[in-house]
Amino acid sequence: xxxxxxxxxxxxxxxxxxxxxxxxxxxxxxxxxxxxxxxxxxxxxxxxxxxxxxxxxxxxxxxxxxxxxxxxxxxxxxxxxxxxxxxxxxxxxxxxxxxxxxxxxxxxxxxxxxxxxxxxxxxxxxxxxxxxxxxxxxxxxxxxxxxxxxxxxxxxxxxxxxxxxxxxxxxxxxxxxxxxxxxxxxxxxxxxxxxxxxxxxxxxxxxxxxxxxxxxxxxxxxxxxxxxxxxxxxxxxxxxxxxxxxxxxxxxxxxxxxxxxxxxxxxxxxxxxxxxxxxxxxxxxxxxxxxxxxxxxxxxxxxxxxxxxxxxxxxxxxxxxxxxxxxxxxxxxxxxxxxxxxxxxxxxxxxxxxxxxxxxxxxxxxxxxxxxxxxxxxxxxxxxxxxxxxxxxxxxxxxxxxxxxxxxxxxxxxxxxxxxxxxxxxxxxxxxxxxxxxxxxxxxxxxxxxxxxxxxxxxxxxxxxxxxxxxxxx
Amino acid sequence: xxxxxxxxxxxxxxxxxxxxxxxxxxxxxxxxxxxxxxxxxxxxxxxxxxxxxxxxxxxxxxxxxxxxxxxxxxxxxxxxxxxxxxxxxxxxxxxxxxxxxxxxxxxxxxxxxxxxxxxxxxxxxxxxxxxxxxxxxxxxxxxxxxxxxxxxxxxxxxxxxxxxxxxxxxxxxxxxxxxxxxxxxxxxxxxxxxxxxxxxxxxxxxxxxxxxxxxxxxxxxxxxxxxxxxxxxxxxxxxxxxxxxxxxxxxxxxxxxxxxxxxxxxxxxxxxxxxxxxxxxxxxxxxxxxxxxxxxxxxxxxxxxxxxxxxxxxxxxxxxxxxxxxxxxxxxxxxxxxxxxxxxxxxxxxxxxxxxxxxxx
Numbered sequence: 001x002x003x004x005x006x007x008x009x010x011x012x013x014x015x016x017x018x019x020x021x022x023x024x025x026x027x028x029x030x031x032x033x034x035x036x037x038x039x040x041x042x043x044x045x046x047x048x049x050x051x052x053x054x055x056x057x058x059x060x061x062x063x064x065x066x067x068x069x070x071x072x073x074x075x076x077x078x079x080x081x082x083x084x085x086x087x088x089x090x091x092x093x094x095x096x097x098x099x100x101x102x103x104x105x106x107x108x109x110x111x112x113x114x115x116x117x118x119x120x121x122x123x124x125x126x127x128x129x130x131x132x133x134x135x136x137x138x139x140x141x142x143x144x145x146x147x148x149x150x151x152x153x154x155x156x157x158x159x160x161x162x163x164x165x166x167x168x169x170x171x172x173x174x175x176x177x178x179x180x181x182x183x184x185x186x187x188x189x190x191x192x193x194x195x196x197x198x199x200x201x202x203x204x205x206x207x208x209x210x211x212x213x214x215x216x217x218x219x220x221x222x223x224x225x226x227x228x229x230x231x232x233x234x235x236x237x238x239x240x241x242x243x244x245x246x247x248x249x250x251x252x253x254x255x256x257x258x259x260x261x262x263x264x265x266x267x268x269x270x271x272x273x274x275x276x277x278x279x280x281x282x283x284x285x286x287x288x289x290x291x292x293x294x295x296x297x298x299x300x301x302x303x304x305x306x307x308x309x310x311x312x313x314x315x316x317x318x319x320x321x322x323x324x325x326x327x328x329x330x331x332x333x334x335x336x337x338x339x340x341x342x343x344x345x346x347x348x349x350x351x352x353x354x355x356x357x358x359x360x361x362x363x364x365x366x367x368x369x370x371x372x373x374x375x376x377x378x379x380x381x382x383x384x385x386x387x388x389x390x391x392x393x394x395x396x397x398x399x400x401x402x403x404x405x406x407x408x409x410x411x412x413x414x415x416x417x418x419x420x421x422x423x424x425x426x427x428x429x430x431x432x433x434x435x436x437x438x439x440x441x442x443x444x445x446x447x448x449x450x451x452x453x454x455x456x457x458x459x460x461x462x463x464x465x466x467x468x469x470x471x472x473x474x
Numbered sequence: 475x476x477x478x479x480x481x482x483x484x485x486x487x488x489x490x491x492x493x494x495x496x497x498x499x500x501x502x503x504x505x506x507x508x509x510x511x512x513x514x515x516x517x518x519x520x521x522x523x524x525x526x527x528x529x530x531x532x533x534x535x536x537x538x539x540x541x542x543x544x545x546x547x548x549x550x551x552x553x554x555x556x557x558x559x560x561x562x563x564x565x566x567x568x569x570x571x572x573x574x575x576x577x578x579x580x581x582x583x584x585x586x587x588x589x590x591x592x593x594x595x596x597x598x599x600x601x602x603x604x605x606x607x608x609x610x611x612x613x614x615x616x617x618x619x620x621x622x623x624x625x626x627x628x629x630x631x632x633x634x635x636x637x638x639x640x641x642x643x644x645x646x647x648x649x650x651x652x653x654x655x656x657x658x659x660x661x662x663x664x665x666x667x668x669x670x671x672x673x674x675x676x677x678x679x680x681x682x683x684x685x686x687x688x689x690x691x692x693x694x695x696x697x698x699x700x701x702x703x704x705x706x707x708x709x710x711x712x713x714x715x716x717x718x719x720x721x722x723x724x725x726x727x728x729x730x731x732x733x734x735x736x737x738x739x740x741x742x743x744x745x746x747x748x749x750x751x752x753x754x755x756x757x758x759x760x761x762x763x764x765x766x767x768x769x770x771x772x773x774x775x776x777x778x779x780x781x782x783x784x785x786x787x788x789x790x791x792x793x794x795x796x797x798x799x800x801x802x803x804x805x806x807x808x809x810x811x812x813x814x815x816x817x818x819x820x821x822x823x824x825x826x827x828x829x830x831x832x833x834x835x
Contacts, residue, residue, distance in 0.1 A: 411585065411738075416598060
């Protein structure tokens with residue numbers, strides 16, 4: 001009795017895959033028994049195919065039996081039976097499909113191989129001390145990087161598929177008994193509701209997961225280093241590993257996390273505290289400095305010390321622009337230079353810096369178009385912005401907003417603006433965690449990893465902010 | 475789902491309301507009436523104000539999850555409750571108006587020399603509206619973030635004022651009549667604790683936590699009393715001429731010329747305190763508004779608030795003295811109803827409820 005018409009099945013699959021150029025098939029015939037192999041040659045390890053499937057089939061002496069085929073003949077670790085409707089997806093995932101005319105069952109053999117990058121230090125998160133490994137684009141490698149660090153049976157890795165066309169694998173990773181069950185359920189629920197044709201990077205699913213997708217502020221964490229992700233999972237967070245993306249998403253996310261850095265945990269905690277305070281000051285300076293300078297120059301010059309006032313008056317005398325336009329001009333100049341330097345090849349970067357910083361800046365001051373204090377203030381705020389590089393996009397927008405507020409409403413406007421922003425941040429919520437925790441609301445036990453960092457021995461409980469199932473770290 | 479706030483946040487709300495409109499114009503107004511005995515007027519008013527706190531705690535104990543509106547509706551009927559809520563709307567609206575006027579005048583004198591009411595309106599109204607729409611939880615969390623800044627700013631103003639020589643002011647110069655008149659006239663600036671009754675169903679008080687409320691209230695009151703004392707000590711007989719107590723106590727201090735104008739500390743502190751007070755009072759306005767018109771949401775209450783606020787300001791523009799005088803002359807009775815009569819009624823309700831519970835047991 002024949003179960004599959006091998007030639008017809010192969011032809012049907014070929015048609016379904018639109019006769020694609022890397023489609024490959026082969027029929028192995030012995031007496032009346034036929035075994036058909038279907039695969040995409042661009043996705044598999046051909047050497048392994050030859051050694052693990054072809055050679056054993058050819059050298060086998062006897063009558064084929066499906067169970068024998070699955071357990072003894074195929075020399076490959078990952079062999080499983082699948083349903084007929086799963087065939088196409090398995091082929092597309094780099095598996096070899098075996099169909100026979102003596103069984104209804106279908107075998108899927110994992111021989112996936114494609115070029116991958118080896119884990120290296122991510123360019124966005126360099127460290128002075130501590131692990132230098134970074135995630136890569138391959139899901140399996142990323143899972144390995146996490147597993148290597150968490151040798152626990154409680155580490156859960158569940159895969160779901162997102163994207164009607166790309167069928168991208170998204171791995172939900174968490175430590176059972178630590179991560180909040182509510183958060184896990186909510187993440188699964190949100191992932192199941194995503195309606196999108198393709199996911200090419202983890203950023204594509206970000207806005208589907210955020211509670212307020214139109215917000216300026218990010219509500220989901222993103223990490224490129226396995227040691228950081230493991231530390232976050234140990235705190236009770238859920239990690240989302242998206243296939244083809246080196247960026248791992250962590251949920252829930254707090255604003256405070258961007259003030260933290262992996263370096264903080266590999267160095268003296270007193271020094272880490274100081275650095276975190278400096279980062280916060282840098283953040284405030286980056287957002288408020290241009291607007292504050294403008295408000296002083298336009299409205300509140302009488303509160304400046306006399307010497308400082310005279311210096312500003314001397315340097316701004318005779319400028320063709322109003323103070324507001326001057327600062328806006330310098331701000332835009334810096335932003336254009338920044339965008340150019342990002343997109344230009346590295347060998348042109350130096351030339352841009354020379355033209356931008358020296359010629360435009362220096363000549364601008366000498367020509368009397370812009371003032372040195374204006375350049376210093378904008379430059380200072382632009383440098384300070386990179387104390388928290390993860391928030392640089394948001395801070396740039398806020399810089400511009402506060403520039404307008406400072407120029408039009410003065411100090412009163414700036415204070416109101418700051419209160420407005422903080423109030424807005426307090427309305428944000430990341431999977432049930434208040435965005436500004438542990439400061440608003442104040443959660444005393446979580447403050448040990450706040451602006452002031454306590455020693456690792458004292459961090460003996462998990463942050464309450466994330467509602468972990470198990471509070472104590474033991 | 476109801477947004478709830480914890481005891482620390484309630485304490486911070488309390489301190490902000492206690493500072494209220496007592497730190498700028500009031501010290502000089504009081505001095506012009508009763509000289510340095512203004513400190514005692516404030517102390518007496520604080521005493522009356524803090525008596526509301528145990529009433530609130532008792533009522534909360536007996537009605538842990540019910541709102542004031544629900545309690546009143548059950549006890550005195552919907553019509554009377556709505557009348558009380560209309561009075562509350564007027565009370566809190568006038569409070570915002572008073573705080574806004576005093577702050578506006580301060581900033582106009584200090585920074586914006588020209589008539590720039592639009593700057594004040596654009597700076598304040600959107601922030602207040604946003605806070606009201608966001609709800610009590612974000613509002614109190616925001617205050618939690620800025621609380622340290624406000625407290626440090628306030629204490630810094632008090633401390634820096636000590637860098638200049640001060641003399642203990644002459645006291646006990648006022649007559650009993652002017653003293654009690656003054657208490658009556660300035661009653662309107664007090665009694666902000668009543669706000670807690672409005673949000674009582676959104677407050678989480680665990681057993682033994684009520685002490686925290688007294689702690690915060692007493693800290694706020696002591697700081698205000700110290701401000702009055704330092705202010706009268708510094709300016710003595712010319713105290714009536716200085717309209718911005720918290721900022722003016724910094725002027726002429728020794729540090730003044732060494733590191734530039736210190737009053738920027740006062741400016742930022744005043745700005746934050748007054749903005750938070752306006753947010754609290756506007757929230758109270760909105761809460762009462764929605765109880766009276768349950769079918770309308772917060773956005774409507776904010777729109778109504780803004781329209782009335784801008785209209786009144788348009789009518790009274792440049793006549794803030796009249797506005798303040800009118801409020802102090804004609805509205806103390808309203809403050810007395812709200813801060814004395816109503817808490818007594820609430821206390822009776824709480825005691826009746828206690829007896830009811832005892833009978834059931």
